[in-house]
Amino acid sequence: MTHRASHPNLLVLPAVAWLVVFMLIPCLMVLFYAFLTRGIYGGVDYIFTFENLARVFDPLYAKIFLTSARIAGLATLLAILIAYPAAYAICLAPKKWQPVLLFFAVLPFWSNYLIRTYAWIVLLNREGLVNNLLKSLGYTGEPLSLLYSEGAVITGLVYNYLPFVILAIYSSLSRLNPELLEASRDLGANALTTFWRVTLRLTMPGIAAGGVFIFVLSIGNFVTPAVLGGGRFQMIGNVVYDQFLTANDWPFGAALGMALIVIMIVLLLLQARLTAHFAGERREANDGA
Amino acid sequence: MERDVKTRWPGRLILLALFSFLYLPIAVLVLLSFNDSGLPTSWSGFSTRWYRSLMGNQDILHAAWNTLVVALFATLIATVLGTLLALGMETRARRSNGLEALVFSPMVIPDIVLAVALLTFLSRLNATMGLHTIILSHVIFDLAFVCSVVRARLKTFDFSIVEASRDLGASPFQTFWRITFPVLLPAIVAGALLAFTLSVDEFIIAFFTAGAGRSSITLPMQIYSMIRFGITPEINALATIVMAVSAGALVLSQWLNRENRSQ
Numbered sequence: 231m232t233h234r235a236s237h238p239n240l241l242v243l244p245a246v247a248w249l250v251v252f253m254l255i256p257c258l259m260v261l262f263y264a265f266l267t268r269g270i271y272g273g274v275d276y277i278f279t280f281e282n283l284a285r286v287f288d289p290l291y292a293k294i295f296l297t298s299a300r301i302a303g304l305a306t307l308l309a310i311l312i313a314y315p316a317a318y319a320i321c322l323a324p325k326k327w328q329p330v331l332l333f334f335a336v337l338p339f340w341s342n343y344l345i346r347t348y349a350w351i352v353l354l355n356r357e358g359l360v361n362n363l364l365k366s367l368g369y370t371g372e373p374l375s376l377l378y379s380e381g382a383v384i385t386g387l388v389y390n391y392l393p394f395v396i397l398a399i400y401s402s403l404s405r406l407n408p409e410l411l412e413a414s415r416d417l418g419a420n421a422l423t424t425f426w427r428v429t430l431r432l433t434m435p436g437i438a439a440g441g442v443f444i445f446v447l448s449i450g451n452f453v454t455p456a457v458l459g460g461g462r463f464q465m466i467g468n469v470v471y472d473q474f475l476t477a478n479d480w481p482f483g484a485a486l487g488m489a490l491i492v493i494m495i496v497l498l499l500l501q502a503r504l505t506a507h508f509a510g511e512r513r514e515a516n517d518g519a
Numbered sequence: 520m521e522r523d524v525k526t527r528w529p530g531r532l533i534l535l536a537l538f539s540f541l542y543l544p545i546a547v548l549v550l551l552s553f554n555d556s557g558l559p560t561s562w563s564g565f566s567t568r569w570y571r572s573l574m575g576n577q578d579i580l581h582a583a584w585n586t587l588v589v590a591l592f593a594t595l596i597a598t599v600l601g602t603l604l605a606l607g608m609e610t611r612a613r614r615s616n617g618l619e620a621l622v623f624s625p626m627v628i629p630d631i632v633l634a635v636a637l638l639t640f641l642s643r644l645n646a647t648m649g650l651h652t653i654i655l656s657h658v659i660f661d662l663a664f665v666c667s668v669v670r671a672r673l674k675t676f677d678f679s680i681v682e683a684s685r686d687l688g689a690s691p692f693q694t695f696w697r698i699t700f701p702v703l704l705p706a707i708v709a710g711a712l713l714a715f716t717l718s719v720d721e722f723i724i725a726f727f728t729a730g731a732g733r734s735s736i737t738l739p740m741q742i743y744s745m746i747r748f749g750i751t752p753e754i755n756a757l758a759t760i761v762m763a764v765s766a767g768a769l770v771l772s773q774w775l776n777r778e779n780r781s782q
Contacts (some may be wrong), residue, residue, distance in 0.1 A: 242603070344742050346545070
């Protein structure tokens with residue numbers, strides 16, 4: 231394609247150089263640090279070891295990984311359960327309203343993450359809005375301590391990442407071929423069967439994309455557990471933070487960070503496989519219709 | 520998808536519930552910022568006193584200035600590099616998966632990992648940390664967003680006009696300034712606005728690359744240290760201003776990019 235730009239590689243060079251120097255090399259350095267020994271006075275000693283990686287599987291940290299995975303998993307499940315009907319409802323709205331509805335569903339996603347998380351402190355604290363509302367409804371017991379709990383963290387994660395999950399599911403739903411749904415009904419399937427066997431299966435790639443996104447960002451999250459968990463329980467992101475800024479054990483912090491990257495890569499690969507699988511199914515379905 | 524009357528009401532109720540969930544927490548915050556007592560327990564009259572007290576808070580003004588400097592420079596660098604990157608990626612003869620992964624991985628890497636990686640890298644180099652290190656870090660993820668917005672516009676760009684311009688004797692540089700750039704401009708500005716919003720809001724990477732001391736503290740870092748001490752009416756006012764700026768930038772970005780979306 232000689233008629234296009236004369237030197238595509240020259241054009242990508244500055245950005246690629248920036249990303250290699252300031253992202254790829256630092257990430258490789260962290261990978262390298264994961265195999266070094268912690269220095270006596272902080273810093274690192276260049277003594278090669280597998281100890282840090284072994285410590286990742288230490289029951290104490292394995293437990294934090296499992297807690298993080300549980301919280302991220304519940305947030306993912308809840309987000310999909312909310313996002314699916316929401317995306318479906320947007321799809322059912324008149325065509326000219328859909329971009330507007332979608333825009334307002336995604337708008338909060340672009341505003342400050344810290345502020346959106348902080349908003350839940352205002353709602354959930356002991357003198358907060360939810361407790362006040364309960365009081366005015368006649369509740370007389372002790373104010374509920376809703377804040378600084380696992381539930382508060384999950385709520386924060388769902389709230390913060392929901393817009394993206396809606397977007398992912400919407401883009402899958404809106405490309406659904408209506409003829410397939412008609413065909414299913416013509417063949418005698420009721421609405422529920424049609425939804426279960428046709429709609430849901432064909433929108434799996436959207437669910438997977440949204441789900442993997444919120445899971446990956448939740449399991450490595452630092453801000454939400456720090457703010458809404460009140461430091462009472464830790465997720466992996468908080469442990470990484472502590473290893474670097476308080477415990478000064480950079481090699482172990484690096485090993486934990488690498489574990490997060492491995493989880494991310496595995497999930498993204500799984501999602502790609504799933505998407506390919508369902509894309510094949512979708513093509514077959516469309517050919518059949 | 521088809522619509523019938525039966526499905527209209529449940530759909531509307533779902534949308535009502537969704538938008539209440541998304542906007543109620545924000546609305547409460549905005550409302551409280553104008554509450555004279557500043558307390559969430561009762562409404563004691565409309566007042567702008569928390570905004571005034573914000574304007575007298577030197578720490579916050581300093582942090583706001585730093586944020587502006589960081590966001591402007593990061594956006595400027597990312598917009599230039601990201602636009603070139605998008606042009607290069609769209610005009611390459613073959614799609615490179617490695618390049619795609621490199622450019623878009625900052626969107627999915629947990630930010631705490633990128634933050635500690637940058638800290639490790641910068642301290643190994645014994646680099647002095649400050650606003651400049653925050654800027655270079657922010658460019659990393661800003662690039663991905665500028666690039667994807669500009670690329671989307673390039674997908675519908677008719678490259679034959681570039682060819683025509685070259686055939687008529689224009690230099691590559693002239694062709695870029697007179698033909699390609701004006702067509703891409705709305706997408707470039709839209710991408711830049713997104714990058715600016717992201718940079719203004721980014722917390723963890725800035726926190727790890729700002730270095731010790733308060734001199735290069737940014738607004739999100741300031742907000743973080745404030746919310747750790749609980750609710751103060753000043754944060755509500757600050758949060759309202761920050762959200763208004765982000766929302767304004769996003770609306771402008773979408774509006775500039777509207778032709779592209781409808782295609």
